[in-house]
Amino acid sequence: MDNQVSGVIVATRTAFTQITALAVQYSFSILGAIILLIIGWTLARLIHNWAYSGLKKVHGIDETLARFFSNIIRYALLLLVFITVLGQFGVQTASIIAALGAAGLAIGLALQGTLQNIAAGIMLLVLRPFRVGETIQTPQVSGTVREIGLFATELVTADGVYLLAPNSTLWNVPVTNYSREATRKFDLSITVAREQVDQATTVLNDLARADGRVLDAPPPRVFIDSFSGSNATLILRVWIGTPDWWKTTRDLTHNAQARLAMEDIAVN
Structure with a gap:
């Protein structure tokens, strides 16, 4: 009986000693892991803010793109810190990195379309074929750009309909930007009798020069475009500031018809 009691006491002391040794050993590991996490988290945030501020100052880098790249830097640093913390506990980080690589490849294959949209969004934000507020047209979509995101671009069509276009559909196609240049040309075609050319x-020259929205350089021009029987087709060519283009072209068309009618010039 005494021998059994002595054996239990010895086993208990041995177990306590081992637990104490493990506690001491892992307490330092846990303390080191906590310190690493605090330092890593702080550095990741500081570097994220520094990268975001720096990227915003780079010409041609959109705010969305600056935020995207700075977030990638932050999460990459946090991942590195996490792997380092695991190493504190004796975990084989090489196998973890290999597993993360395999998982990243699998996710990339599964989200191939989404990644294609992200790549297209980055290119759109860097090269800027269009900006927010500009009116564009592609073979598939047209409208005024409301927001350019990493996955898709928001537009509003001419009839006030909201349109969400995946970025990949805007990158691999020709894009016509009606708002990028400061001025736009307008040709007004009118057919009249030859004797009234x-x-x-x-009348058309006076009409164009009287409109203050029509630019003086290049100056307005009226020329004969073609003949057909007893008729001649005239072209009134003017240049207009892009913000005023739509309203001015509609007014010129209406006013030309009214002025020619006042002068008894028949429009065929």
Whole structure:
């Protein structure tokens, strides 16, 4: 009986000693891991803010793109810190890195379309074929750009309909940007009788020069485009500031018809 009691006491002391040794050993590991996490988290945030501020100052880098790249840097640093912390506890980090690589490859294959949209979004934000507020047209979509995201671009069509276009559909196609240049040309075609060509030319020239929204350089021009029987087709060519283009072209068309009618010039 005494021998059994002595054996239990010895076993208990041995177990306590081992537990104490493990506690001491892992307490330092846990303390080191906590310190690493605090330092890593702080550094990741500081570097994230520094990268975001620096990227915003780079010409051609959109705020969305600056935020995207700075977040990638932050999460990469946090991942590195996490792997380092695991190493504190004797975990084989090489196998973890290999597993993360395999998982990343699998996710990339599964999200191939999404990654394609992200790549297209980055290119759109870097090269900027269009900006927020500009009116664009592609073979598939048209409208005024409301927001350019990493996955898709928001637009509003001419009839006020909201449109969400995946970035990949805007990157691999020709894009017509109606708002990028400061001025735009407008050709107004009018067909009149041959004997009234000179009179109509004078009316159209006076009409264009009287409109303050029509630019003086290049100056307005009226020329004969073609003949058809007893008729001649005149072209009034003017240049207009892009913000005023739509309203001015509609006014010129309406006013030309009214002025030619006042001069008894028949428009065929």
